[in-house]
Amino acid sequence: MAKVRKRKISNFENAPIVHYLIPKHEILSEEEEKKILEKYNVTKEQLPRIKIDDPAIRHMNPKKGDIIKIYREDKHAKSIYYRVVV
Amino acid sequence: MIDENEVFEKYISKIKFTLFSPEMIRKMSAVKLFVPDTYNDDGYPIEGGFADLRMGVIDPGLRCKTCGGTVRTCPGHFGSIELIRPVIHPEFAPMIYMFLRSTCQTCGRVLLTGEEINEIKGSLMTRDEMISTVITRTKKVKNCPHCQAEQKEIKLERPTSFYEDERLMLPTEVRDRLAKISDDDLRELGFDPEYSRPEWAVLTVLPVPPVNVRPSITLESGERSEDNLTHKLVEVLRINQRLESNINAGAPQLIIEDLWELLQYHVTTYFNNESPNIPPATHRSGMTLKTLAQRLKGKEGRFRYNLSGKRVNFSARTVVSPDGCISINEVGVPKQIANELTIPIKVTDWNIEECKKMILSNESANNVTAVYVTSPNGRRRKITDTNKEELANELAAGWTVERQLKDGDVVLFNRYPSLHRMSIMAHKVKILSGKTFRVPPSVTPPYNADFDGDEMNIHVPQKEEARAEAETLMLVEKQIISPQHGHAIIGPTEDHITGTYLLSLDETVFTKEEAMDLLALAGIYELPKPDVKDKYSGKAIISQLLPKNLNLRIESKIGKKGSSKSIVEIKDGKMISGYFEKKSIHSVIEAITLYNGNEAARKFIDGIGRIAGEVITRKGMTVSMKDYTLSENGKKKVKELVENAEKQVNVYIMQYKNKTLEREPGKSLKETLESKSVKTLGDIRNDMSKLLEEDLGQENKAIVIAKIGARGSIINVTQMSGAIAQQVVREKRLHRGYRYRPLSHFKQKDLSAVARGFIKSNFLEGLNPIEYFFQSMSARESIVNTAIRTARSGYMQRRMMNALQDLVVKEDYTVRDGSGRIVQVIYGGDGKDTMKIKKINEELTAPVGLPERE
Known part of the structure; x- marks a missing residue:
């Protein structure tokens, strides 16, 4: 049985990735979180998820349960997306 | 007896498939059968026979002796046959074979040491993988690691014979061997001994399905013809009793074993009459019997034929042909079909006279006729010439009358393959003579239909809610704009486009008579003022169809770029310049839909279709060598x-x-x-x-x-x-x-x-x-490539539909699944409905969309 080798943590771990395909990610403050949950009338479990080690947010040292605000943008529209760190 | 009015509200949390234990079969059994026959000479069920009233009833008038229900209410009850000698269940023979080989023939333990099992358990494997490893490893073991007994070679000769070093094992031996396996060892082999013990796969008692599973039919001659299963079960019981009497009489072992084998044969064919190496059991006529496995298996089996392939009532299918004169909201339905399909109408104080008329009218008179009436107590009666007077008198509010289809009824019209939501649309019935469905050529594109022999189906919604929903959501005119790209998919095609083009040409001029003819076709009975001396230009005719508030400028491909001919311009509902071709006609349709609504667009399509059809028949457009x-x-x-x-x-x-x-x-x-x-x-x-x-x-x-x-x-x-x-x-x-x-x-x-x-x-x-x-x-x-592409994209689409089927756009434009989980914070990333956005022309109109949101 093949063993999965754990990847060595790179030196770039803590640097944000700058790439035109990766939109801006942002951790919400507690008040902002409350506002969003109230606005959509949802619990954190009902929001889409993002892995805690996702390369796009790793540099921000997120905690489990944080809400990430993502500023998406494409040819036609700008939109904002929310994800919960798991 | 089951009370039909009692509502059970329970959710199934899990399902477990297990073996039946003999005790369970006995407990379930309402009768122990002991007479290998069904009805006596008077045609009454024999007690203890295969039509015993305790197993349920199939004859009207009789009552079930177990639950007291009638034919309609009794669900049926199992019986049982006590087999005097155990018999191997043929469908479980491979499983029994596995158990015999992986356990010790002397002590009944798994042929692996505890360490070996722990080693397998410790490895990173799924449960199924572990079980299969245990089984493969035991195959190689020569001596039992627990009692050191030498393991003999065991062979299975399908379907049910086991050999131990060439010696035939009797089912009793097999059963004893399986019974020796301990519960703990069974768990290692992937079994749950609490629910399924392997020895239960050797039958000691045979469950007999209820009579309504194997109903007998009364032939025209009054003779009864029993179901194949009943025949088979009768034989099983007969041989069982012969075996019993032989054993009791102390017959020689050889005869007993012969009969035992015969019993095994009958049980095997009862389960599956296509078992390998076994001659199939036949009728006297030589026809093979359809037993349990045959009922379920294959294309004509219960699963593929009855469950996956259910047929629907209140529907009809026939060839489609074109009719340029009916509206796109309509479908031409043959008289014969309209007479066959019905709609239930609740009788009220307000429509009772109408309903009476429908009951009293006869089919030869050319009006709608009722076919059935149902009184409030649920009695449904067919209306005949003899009883219609009586029924009409009896009719009162609260009754239901089933009447034939008439003009204006809403039906669903569908063409396979349904790749679209536009593949099923609601049309209004137009009853016509002939035997084909008449389709307006303009709705041909969403169905992808042509008239080279295509067949289509209609479905008649039976409830007021269904009809209202179909009409408001699925009516053809509501589907003019496709949700795929926001463009019109319903509109003139082929010759209609040519006709519209000819009509829009600058040189097209009509006399007063011609103009009147054309406009009358579209239901317009007012002539505009003549615009070319005393004659009428084609554009003036088109303008009569356009809504008065329409303003539009479209570049078209016809004519030189930038010239007045290449620009279709409409000002205040008057066509000023340009030639119509497919694109510009569609743009006009889209604009009308947007500013004047679907109904106006439908009227335009209907009108332009009729006029274009007339123009092309008069002017003509032919290609030749x-x-x-x-x-x-x-x-x-x-x-x-x-x-x-x-x-x-x-x-x-x-x-x-x-x-x-x-x-x-x-x-x-x-x-x-x-x-x-x-x-x-x-x-x-x-x-x-x-x-x-x-x-x-x-x-x-x-x-x-x-x-x-x-x-x-x-x-x-x-x-x-x-x-x-x-x-x-x-x-x-x-x-x-x-x-x-x-x-x-x-x-x-x-x-x-x-x-x-x-x-x-x-x-x-x-x-x-x-x-x-x-x-x-x-x-x-x-x-x-096309063959492969359709198959592949069909499968892809199916998987996608399954994944997305319960997503909903909520009031706040979030997309959520069934449990309220957010999938998209705003629908499509921009909150815009494709069907409702359309920039007609930046100069003249503002983009329309959903209101901006934060």
Whole structure:
């Protein structure tokens, strides 16, 4: 049985990735979180998820349960997306 | 007895499939059967026989002795047969075989040590993998690790005979062996001993299904004909009793074993009459019996035939043919079909007179007739000539009358394959003579229907809610704009486009009579003022159909760019300039839908369709051989074009051979040659279409119908009049076939255009045999590709539909699943509904969309 080798943590771990395909990610403050949950009338479990080690947010040292605000943008529209760190 | 009014509200949390234990079968059993027969001479069920009343009833009037229910309410109850000697369940024989081989023949333990099992458990494997490893490892064991007993070789001879070192094992031996296996060992082998013990796979008691599972039929002669299963069960019981009496009489072992085997045979065929190595049990006539497995298996089995393939009531299917006179909201339904399909109408104080009329009218009179009435107590009666007076008198509010379809009823109309939501739309019934469904040609595109023999289905919604929903959501006029791209998909097609084009031409002028004829077709009975002296231009006729508030400017492909002819301009509902072709007509339809609503758009489509149909029948538009024949000069030019390309390719080949060809980045020399040749030969098509347009002229009918989008394309014209040009297979010039050449008529490694599938001929003059073969090669590929593509994309679509089926756009424009989980924070990332956004023309109209949101 093949063993999965754990990847060595790179030196770039803590640097944000700058790439035109990766939109801006942002951790919400507690008040902002409350506002969003109230606005959509949802619990954190009902929001889409993002892995805690996702390369796009790793540099921000997120905690489990944080809400990430993502500023998406494409040819036609700008939109904002929310994800919960798991 | 089950009370029909009692509602059970329970959720199934899990399902477990297990073996039946003998105790369970006995507990379930309402009767122990002991008479191998069904009915006595009076036609009454024999007690203890296979129609015993305790197993439920199938004859009306009798009552079930177990639950007291009647034919309709009794669910049926199992019986049982006590087998005097155990018999192996044929469908579990492979499982029994596995147990016999993986456990010790003496002590009944698994043939592995505890350490070995722990080792397997400790490895990173799924449960199923672990179980299969245990089983494969035990196969190799020679001596039991627990009692050191030597393991004999066990063989299974399908379906039910086990041999231990060539000696036949009796089912009793097998059963004893299985009973010895401990509960703990069973768990290692993937069994849950609490629910399924392996020895239960050797039957000691046989469950007998209720009578309503195997109903007997009364033939016309009054004779009863029993179900195949009943026949089989009777035989099982008969042999069982013979075996019993022989045992009790102390018959020799040989005879007992013979009978035992016979019992095994009957039980085996009772479960599966197609077991290998066993002659199938037959009727007296020699027909094989359909037993349990045959009922479920295969295309005609319960699963594929009855469960996956359920048929629906209140529907009809027939061939479709066109009718240009009915509205796009309508469908022509043959009288015969309309008479067969019904709608239930609740009788109220307000419609009782109407209902009475329907009951009293007869079919020969040409009006709607009721077929059935149902009184409030649930009694449903067919209306006949003899009882209709009586029923009409009895009729009161609260009754239900089932009446035939009439004009204006809403039905769902569908064509398979349903790839779209527009593949099923609601139409209003228009009863017509003839035997086909009549489809307005304008709704042909969403169904992807044509009239070369296509069949379509209609479904009649039975409830008021269903009808209202169909009408408000699914009516054809509500589907004019496709949600795929926000453009119109319903609108004039083919000859209607040609008709509209002819109508919009500047030189089209009608006399007063003609103008009246045309407008009357569209239901317009007011003439505008004559605009060309005392006559009427085509544009004036079109303007009569347009809503008064319509303003539009569209660039169309017809005429020189920027000239007034190329711009379709509509001001305050008056068509000022331009020619109509497919695109501009559709833009007009989209604009009307947007500003005046779906109903207005429907009226426009209906009107323009009728007028265009009349215009094209009067004016005509024909293509003939002449339209595809080039002038001598044109032919010469085409020839020149092809020759130049050929020469160019030959130059490349020379350069390739001399290695003077300049290599393109990322390509080998040969690839460079290929790509250059393909480009040169491919460019011919464009050059040729320009050339042909020039030679044939803009007035040429073949070019015109292609340009206005009525039929065909410029490529079709070039292939017919110019040259068919390059053929490709797998995106490459033809090269496969013989060694280094596609056909043996060429030299090996000949890279010239002709030797690589370039066709110089056209369809008008004909192809030579080699060209014909080349053409067939690429035609074949495209046929194969379409077949594969439909199958593959169909499966992809199915999986996607399953994944997305319960997503909903909520009031706040979030997309959520069934549990309220957010999938998209705003629908589509922009909150816009494709059907409702459309920029008609930036100068004249503002973009319309959903309100901006934070």
